Amino acid sequence: MxxxxxxxxxxxxxxxxxxxxxxxxxxxxxxxxxxxxxxxxxxxxxxxxxxxxxxxxxxxxxxxxxxxxxxxxxxxxxxxxxxxxxxxxxxxxxxxxxxxxxxxxxxxxxxxxxxxxxxxxxxxxxxxxxxxxxxxxxxxxxxxxxxxxxxxxxxxxxxxxxxxxxxxxxxxxxxxxxxxxxxxxxxxxxxxxxxxxxxxxxxxxxxxxxxxxxxxxxxxxxxxxxxxxxxxxxxxxxxxxxxxxxxGGNDAGIVLPDVDPEAIAEGLFWGSFINNGQTCAAMKRLYVHEDVYEAVCSALVNYARNIQVGDGQDENAVLGPIGNQMQFDKVVRLVADAKTKGRILLGGAPGEGLFFPPTIIADLSNGDALVDEEQFGPALPIIKYTDIDEVIVAANKSENGLGGSVWSNDVEKARTVARQLQCGSVWINKHGAIQPNAPFGGxxxxxxxxxxxxxxxxxxxxxxxxxx
CATH class of the missing domain: 3.40.605.10 (Aldehyde Dehydrogenase; Chain A, domain 1)
Structure with missing residues (x-):
């Protein structure tokens, strides 16, 4: 040692x-x-x-x-x-x-x-x-x-x-x-x-x-x-x-109704689960329009279920454990609460030691702990919406304002929504892509x-x- x-x-x-x-x-x-x-x-x-x-x-x-x-x-x-x-x-x-x-x-x-x-x-x-x-x-x-x-x-x-x-x-x-x-x-x-x-x-x-x-x-x-x-x-x-x-951040992603769910599934996953969700500017809550809600949920789960979790020194591992006991306990608490209010699409049960599988929970709302608190771990809440103005209000209803994202086939429409989000960085059709030449802050x-x-x-x- x-x-x-x-x-x-x-x-x-x-x-x-x-x-x-x-x-x-x-x-x-x-x-x-x-x-x-x-x-x-x-x-x-x-x-x-x-x-x-x-x-x-x-x-x-x-x-x-x-x-x-x-x-x-x-x-x-x-x-x-x-x-x-x-x-x-x-x-x-x-x-x-x-x-x-x-x-x-x-x-x-x-x-x-x-x-x-x-x-x-x-x-x-x-x-x-x-x-x-x-x-x-x-x-x-x-x-x-x-x-x-x-x-x-x-x-x-x-x-x-x-x-x-x-x-x-x-x-x-x-x-x-x-x-x-x-x-x-x-x-x-x-x-x-x-x-x-x-x-x-x-x-x-x-x-x-x-x-x-x-x-x-x-x-x-x-x-x-x-x-x-x-x-x-x-x-x-x-x-x-x-x-x-x-x-901290509690970044919101907003999916507009014109998306191709299969095309955005990979980006949604890594926007949320990069570094096992232990990233300040990771997407912590996902709002999806009712017209594509089930299709986006399905595409995201289909992508996530193939991600291999394991020891960081295993060259085949894609995600590792939660970084420490304190953070693990927080994720366990938030997921346990979300189980009583939403629909578990993937994961939801802790593994051995500090391992926790990618977890996706649908049908949650603002006011639920997993939506309102920064989980800083591998658990993503999905919230259905119908009205764009109302979802912008919901996304902004947070004491945090680090990052956000908008997902759409219409980039100009996405920019219009993006400019209304109260956060330091907004991405379109991606999330968390920081770079050294662009100022970053909340x-x-x-x-x-x-x-x-x-x-x-x-x-x-x-x-x-x-x-x-």
């Missing part, structure tokens, strides 16, 4: 206290990682703050080259990192699993490293010159979730590095090993202290809350649940930190700020206007 060290100021750091990491597929302990103290946290922040003094003064070309070196390291160690993700998170190596995640990490690292925020001239005339500069903030604190541990770490770290900030990251206690190895690799090509990592079981010390309150951390970036994101926001208030919060309780593209890069900077 390997021991993993934290990385603070370019050095591996081990602690007297440790905690175990388990494989969700088997329940076996697959690693042991340090359980950081508040002293460890303070040393990591000090290292990042000291490194910022010189890192922030690097030229734009130097920062870009450093990011390219990080991207190259990720590419060089893709399979190693993918194996770690599968061990600790459970997702299969193949298909849309850990190798897919590492491909995404490479794509985002490469694209983000190539972005730039040049000086913007607002005025240059006889009255004077006005320039808008974007300066690095300082130390960026990053808290990442367990569903995409490497890719989301890259989403947080690369724009920080590209804009001259230094970083302290804390991964989820469920999936710390891949992040510890990722930061170790980054430190092979970056100066000491530029990227640091601490790990915590979130029980003995609340390291995340301490990061959000720390006076020497200038910005917090958080991806995770709404409840925890609100706590990060509260803890950050005293020091007026800059914030990027990407929190409205309402789903988040604050955006990630990706130039707009996401700018969130890691402070504006300074120079008049001359």
């Amino acid at each position: 390997p021991d993993f060290g934290m990385m603070i100021n370019g050095q591996s750091v081990f602690t007297a206290a440790n905690f175990n990491v388990e494989n969700p597929s088997t329940g076996d302990v697959v690693g042991r990682v340090p359980n950081a103290s508040l002293g460890d946290l303070n040393r990591a922040v000090t290292a990042a703050k000291t490194a910022f003094e010189t890192w922030s003064k690097r030229s734009d070309d130097e920062l870009q080259a450093a990011c390219a070196a990080v991207a190259a390291k990720i590419e060089e160690h893709t399979e190693e990192l993918a194996q770690l993700v599968t061990l600790e998170q459970g997702k299969p190596l193949n298909g849309l699993g850990s190798r897919f995640e590492l491909g995404g990490a490479q794509a985002w690292a490469g694209y983000t490293g190539g972005l730039s925020l040049p000086v913007k001239v607002l005025q240059d005339n006889e009255e004077g010159r006005v320039e808008l500069h974007r300066n690095p903030i300082g130390v960026v604190g990053s808290i990442t979730p367990w569903n995409f541990p490497v890719m989301i770490a890259v989403w947080h770290i690369l724009p920080a590095l590209r804009t001259g900030n230094t970083v302290l990251i804390k991964p989820s206690p469920y999936t710390p090993m891949s992040t510890l190895r990722l930061i170790e690799l980054m430190n092979e090509v970056l100066p000491a202290g530029v990227v640091n990592v601490v790990t915590s079981d979130d029980v003995s010390e609340n390291i995340g809350a301490a990061m959000a309150a720390h006076p020497d951390i200038g910005k917090m970036v958080f991806t995770g649940s709404c409840a925890t994101g609100k706590k990060v926001m509260t803890s950050s208030a005293e020091t007026m930190k800059r914030l990027t919060l990407e929190m 409205v309402k309780s789903s988040g604050l700020g955006v990630e990706f593209g130039e707009e996401g890069l700018a969130e890691y900077t402070n504006i300074q206007v120079v008049f001359s």
Whole structure:
């Protein structure tokens, strides 16, 4: 069983206290990682703050080259990192699993490293010159979730590095090993202290809350649940930190009556069940017009019944287990409630350990727990509707607003519906297809700020206007 060290100021750091990491597929302990103290946290922040003094003064070309070196390291160690993700998170190596995640990490690292925020001239005339500069903030604190541990770490770290900030990251206690190895690799090509990592079981010390309150951390970036994101926001208030919060979603898909059910079944399935439904921007509820309701249900079930669920290290597995006991229990609770109100079309009964089969439940309504709550697992509620205006209201009746989708053979009609959905991203005839050049973020309780593209890069900077 390997021991993993934290990385603070370019050095591996081990602690007297440790905690175990388990494989969700088997329940076996697959690693042991340090359980950081508040002293460890303070040393990591000090290292990042000291490194910022010189890192922030690097030229734009130097920062870009450093990011390219990080991207190259990720590419060089893709399979190693993918194996770690599968061990600790459970997702299969193949298909849309850990190798897919590492491909995404490479794509985002490469694209983000190539972005730039040049000086913007607002005025240059006889009255004077006005320039808008974007300066690095300082130390960026990053808290990442367990569903995409490497890719989301890259989403947080690369724009920080590209804009001259230094970083302290804390991964989820469920999936710390891949992040510890990722930061170790980054430190092979970056100066000491530029990227640091601490790990915590979130029980003995609340390291995340301490990061959000720390006076020497200038910005917090958080991806995770709404409840925890609100706590990060509260803890950050005293020091007026800059914030990027990407929190939960309860994305709605709306199927219009002109669709070909067979043609959209695959897209509907993966829009909902990618990463076993453990994706913030997965489709969590599906509204289908009465004219095609039964046909869509049938086509979706026919596609889903052929999906193989198994141990993530089985090269034939398409979906793996639910990532941890807490999430498994939530899915079990929501499905048990939905069984009393709807019609089970597929699945519905938990398997051994943390395995839960793809589950599709029809004839549910707004107000049912599986519709109203974010399940973050392999269970999709289907709701029948008759009136388009009423279904738009139903789709928007949520405290979340991360993503949504509209499915139709008439793209213009779909766009008209899409523009009425209260969410940060809307897809037509697909769901959840994020990309590094398109800003991504939520409205309402789903988040604050955006990630990706130039707009996401700018969130890691402070504006300074120079008049001359």
